[in-house]
Amino acid sequence: MVKINPNVKKLLYIIGFILLIWFCSYDLDWSSLSYFSWGSFASILKSMMSPEWSFFYNGSGEDVLSLMIMTVCIAFVGTAIGTVLCLPFVLLSSKNLWKKNKLIPRIGKFILDALRSFPELVYAIIFIRVVGPGPFAGVLAIGVHQIGMLGKLFTEEMEKMDEVPVEACHAVGANGLQTLFYARIPQLLPIYTSLILNHFEIGVRSASTLGLVGAGGIGAMLIFAIQGRRWGRISIVLLTIIVTVFLLDMLTGYIRKKLR
């Protein structure tokens, strides 16, 4: 093999990088940027600086506050359903639970991969056809997607757990179910709780987008405000989402720190 001078190698990397950028950008449609002007951008920013506070709460149930609570509820129920439903898949796809059988964990992992690879929005579109538009479709979309995400993380934790307590249980004659309950679950519960809390927060973020297709939550209001170019309304919705996610982030962070 020819030895390449490290400086030449570096140069080759840089040339390759620039070629990659050129290849990615040369035939894309940049026309939308030509209509963009800083003046209109500044005026948009200015009107976003004055949020329509009257919209925040007016008691009609269609205001920002109640829709945000609805969004959080969608994420909560979705995550709860996802957590419960992913457990059988975790048991299926954990390698260390199936010592002799190598096929079953692979099948389980494939199912989880397949569930995870579609965005929530696609699930939302499917479930809207099933249960009709509304928050419940959002719940199901988040739930099914969380099965894939939580299932993968749960499986990884299960596979790298400490096997010593399991062996101790086996040594005194425990069967598979007993080792699961007395050696595996106590060890995994804090980690799983922390993962669930983290995904609840992710769920809130994605639940706020599901309204774009009509699956309940605050997204519908945002899309109407965007279509009407009502910047004051957009900014109050955005502000509420940011503050809510920020508060939930702090709350779940506090609980997760306590679990350690």
Added chain:
Amino acid sequence: MKIKDTVHFQWYKHLFVVFVIAVLFFGSSALTGASLTEVFSNLDEMGTFLERLSHPDFSYLPELLSPMLKTLKMSMLGTIIGVLIAIPLSFMATEVATKNPIITNIVRLFLNIIRTIPNLLLAAILVAVIGIGEATGIVTIAIFTFGMVSQLIYESIETIEYEPIEANESVGANRLQIAIWSIWPQIMRTVISYFFYAFEINVRASTVLGYVGAGGIGVSLSASLGLFRYDRVSMVILSIFAVVLIVDFISERIQRRLV
């Protein structure tokens, strides 16, 4: 762990937690109108829907290749821009690099705010601000990547070794020189692996960005859905699935080579 910490002595706490979760669960499921009976009574509806989805229109595939490639290009370009912006800002978000808690906290607050905005909402707003098109998708992906990767990078900067920094300080290097010569070499490999991680996430995310008008394969998805051409919808979904799998596979290979 003491005997007092075991479940048998702490059962009332666990019971309380279970109770709170149950109340929250039933409260929220009542509010969202969740009912299992509705799912089961509509299962045949889902059956017909899946039945229509299960006949993908393979003749639509050639038309999908170009938007799919554009989606990949968009996410690649957006990821590159986002990571390039994220690197300097994540240096500014650590006290290791700045030695200045005020700058650090301001930059961190800014990054936290950017990170809380969901991807699709950002795209919807940018479509309204900039206009419909692929450029909007790239800007969205860049901002999203920037928020996500900068947090990962500044967390990894905080775990580096301090000896090289001290060595450079003792010979009189300024803060920029320290950042380039003693911090960057330590985190470069991590940054590259974060780049691929972000790229994988962005490919998944960019497939739906077109739904709000930000270009790529999502445009075909929303167009086929609007026309109720479920055979085409399932073809789009299948091709998204295939591309995500391929990208995951390739990026795993490249990462194994590099790291």
